[in-house]
Amino acid sequence: MNTFVLVLVIPAMLTIVSASTLYFSFKGRVDTSGRYFLLSEFLWLLALLIVIVLNVLPNLISHPSFFVLSVVTLLSEIAILLSIKALTKKIQIREFIYWIIFVTAYCGFIEYFRGAFGPRFPLLFFSSFSICVTSITYIACKRTNSNGLESNLFIKWILYAELGLTVVHVLRFSSFFTGAPMTPFNPVPLAIIFFSIWFSINLVRYFSYLALRVSWVDPRTSNDNPLNQNLVKLTNEKEQFLQGLISSNRALGISALANSLAHQLSQPITGILLQTESVKRDLIDQGDQEKSVQILNTVTEQLGKVSGLVTNLRKLFGAKEPEFKRFNIQGACNEVLEIIKPTLQSKNITLKVSYTGSPIIVGNPIQIQQVLINIFNNAIDAIENAKTQRQEIDLSIFQTESSAVIAIKDTGSGISDNIASNMFELYQSTKPEGLGIGLWLCKTIIDKHHGSITALNLPTGGAIFEIHLPLAEELQEDN
Numbered sequence: 253m254n255t256f257v258l259v260l261v262i263p264a265m266l267t268i269v270s271a272s273t274l275y276f277s278f279k280g281r282v283d284t285s286g287r288y289f290l291l292s293e294f295l296w297l298l299a300l301l302i303v304i305v306l307n308v309l310p311n312l313i314s315h316p317s318f319f320v321l322s323v324v325t326l327l328s329e330i331a332i333l334l335s336i337k338a339l340t341k342k343i344q345i346r347e348f349i350y351w352i353i354f355v356t357a358y359c360g361f362i363e364y365f366r367g368a369f370g371p372r373f374p375l376l377f378f379s380s381f382s383i384c385v386t387s388i389t390y391i392a393c394k395r396t397n398s399n400g401l402e403s404n405l406f407i408k409w410i411l412y413a414e415l416g417l418t419v420v421h422v423l424r425f426s427s428f429f430t431g432a433p434m435t436p437f438n439p440v441p442l443a444i445i446f447f448s449i450w451f452s453i454n455l456v457r458y459f460s461y462l463a464l465r466v467s468w469v470d471p472r473t474s475n476d477n478p479l480n481q482n483l484v485k486l487t488n489e490k491e492q493f494l495q496g497l498i499s500s501n502r503a504l505g506i507s508a509l510a511n512s513l514a515h516q517l518s519q520p521i522t523g524i525l526l527q528t529e530s531v532k533r534d535l536i537d538q539g540d541q542e543k544s545v546q547i548l549n550t551v552t553e554q555l556g557k558v559s560g561l562v563t564n565l566r567k568l569f570g571a572k573e574p575e576f577k578r579f580n581i582q583g584a585c586n587e588v589l590e591i592i593k594p595t596l597q598s599k600n601i602t603l604k605v606s607y608t609g610s611p612i613i614v615g616n617p618i619q620i621q622q623v624l625i626n627i628f629n630n631a632i633d634a635i636e637n638a639k640t641q642r643q644e645i646d647l648s649i650f651q652t653e654s655s656a657v658i659a660i661k662d663t664g665s666g667i668s669d670n671i672a673s674n675m676f677e678l679y680q681s682t683k684p685e686g687l688g689i690g691l692w693l694c695k696t697i698i699d700k701h702h703g704s705i706t707a708l709n710l711p712t713g714g715a716i717f718e719i720h721l722p723l724a725e726e727l728q729e730d731n
Contacts, residue, residue, distance in 0.1 A: 257307050263451040264300040267293055270458050285338035288348075289461055292331035296454065299325045315363050322359040322378055329385040330355065332457070336392045336410070339401060379425040383418060390414040406464035413457035420450050521559050528552050576615050578724050581656050582607055582649055584617040588624045589647075592632075596645070601635055606648040611656030612724045615701045620721075623694045623705075627660050627717050630690070634664025634715065651723065655703075658719040666709040675707060 271293035275282065282290060302321045306313050330351045334343050362377050393411035401407055423446070532548040535541035589603070596603050628645070635643050646661040667675065676695040698705045703721040710716055 257304055260300050260304045260307070263455070264297060264304070266455060267297045267300065270455070270462075271297070273462070283338075284343055285335045286465065288331045288335035288338055288343070292328045292335060293458070295324050295328035295331060299328060315367065318366065319359050319363050322362055323355055326355045326359065326378075326381060326385070327352065329382060329389070333385060333389045333392060335461075336389055336396075340396055376425065379421055382421040383425060386414050386418040386421060390418060404464060406460045409460035410457055410464065413453050413460060416453045417450070417457075420446070420453065518559070521555060525552065525555050525559070528555065577617075578612055578614050579617045581611050581613055581620070581658065581721070584620055585624060585647065585649060585658070588621050588628070591625065592628050595632065599632060599636065600643060601632060602644045604644060604646045606646070608648070608650035611649065611651040611721075613656050613701070613721045614724045615721065619697045620701070623697050623719065624658070624660075626690045626694050631660060631662035631664060631715075631717075634662055634666070636664075638663065638665040638713075640664075640713070655720045655722055658721075659716060661710065661714060661716045663714040666713065666715050667707060676705070 271290055275290060299321060302317065302324065306317060306321075330348070334348060334351075337343055358377075358381060365377065390411060393407055393414060396407060528548055528551055532545055532552070535544050535548070589605070593603070631645050635645070640663055642663050644661075644663050646659075648657075648659045648661075650657050650659075676691050695705055698719060698721070701721055703719060705717065705719050707715060707717045
């Protein structure tokens with residue numbers, strides 16, 4: 253066994269290990285680019301084995317063996333080219349079939365010249381084709397421009413590897429004019445060094461490709477690539493975070509607008525109330541104006557409700573830090589009902605209210621009202637989507653030994669099974685057009701109040717949301 257055989261055995265073993273690592277890293281779910289790269293590894297291994305056999309058993313050297321070796325070696329380079337192209341483009345199988353036909357015909361042409369003119373000219377043709385393929389692969393790497401791939405460090409390493417292989421093939425091509433051509437059979441020591449460099453560059457190309465597939469997220473096949481699923485998850489979370497910032501910015505704009513609108517409304521309402529009171533006093537002084545006074549009392553009462561609604565809106569969208577205090581949960585709910593009743597009436601939704609006891613909790617009433625408004629809005633949307641004849645929302649408040657319980661039932665479409673388990677997570681929305689922030693914010697607020705929030709589908713249809721908040725006495729004892 254000559255020295256060159258030992259040199260060939262090492263890259264052959266490394267090729268087996270590298271191809272196996274790539275395949276099992278993908279867990280069998282290899283995409284198009286990965287399949288062509290694995291095919292190249294297989295063909296490269298086959299070429300190495302053929303060269304090893306022909307060096308060990310020189311009597312097997314013949315036109316067919318040279319033909320097979322040439323086809324396998326050139327197709328290995330073609331597979332690398334298609335693997336790089338497949339990173340950014342869809343590769344049809346017929347393109348590889350065309351290459352197989354062309355390479356087979358080309359290698360047949362080489363063997364024809366080998367028989368007619370001796371080995372020198374066919375090897376020149378072989379080297380020329382290898383130069384062309386590695387040069388095209390280099391250009392393909394150079395021109396990649398897709399979703400950050402062009403700036404990836406490892407695509408640059410592959411580019412350098414292709415450039416290095418092109419230089420190696422040019423040197424081999426030049427050797428045919430020096431009188432000592434570099435051949436894979438019984439080579440001189442300088443040729444062994446030459447082939448060792450060639451193998452090393454191929455290994456660099458492999459590891460660069462593997463690192464590329466780990467560090468780069470292909471938007472078309474990212475979900476099918478187990479090599480970078482964690483990176484995909486982080487990228488998706490980044491995109492969701494950016495969308496969340498955009499949505500939050502829009503929500504802040506709406507909040508500022510609502511706060512400004514509430515401020516602007518409070519002034520004319522206060523003016524109307526003062527004028528109404530003034531007119532009412534004048535009518536009382538005149539006497540015999542009971543009917544007019546009664547009408548003005550009704551107007552004053554309604555304006556008081558509007559003023560209360562504006563006050564609640566200002567509190568809801570205020571920028572002050574929330575303060576925790578003792579408050580009656582029923583009172584907070586009643587203020588929310590004043591806000592949503594017009595919407596319920598306009599949509600012909602019946603509201604049923606049931607209060608048992610008068611639980612007192614410690615917290616921020618405005619934040620609890622935010623939670624209630626969000627749940628009520630979700631219930632209204634669910635009822636509209638269900639389009640059932642029975643359109644009802646039931647609100648009940650009661651208390652257990654340690655908790656105040658708020659239960660909101662609706663006759664809507666219920667909670668989809670797809671999101672039932674993670675509906676309170678960020679960016680998980682119960683509505684197709686939803687931002688996925690509302691329920692997450694609800695849970696965050698309730699968690700800060702040391703409570704819990706749950707949601708279930710009802711057997712009769714619709715859903716029920718239950719909020720459990722510790723009573724003020726229990727919370728003080730815990731503290």
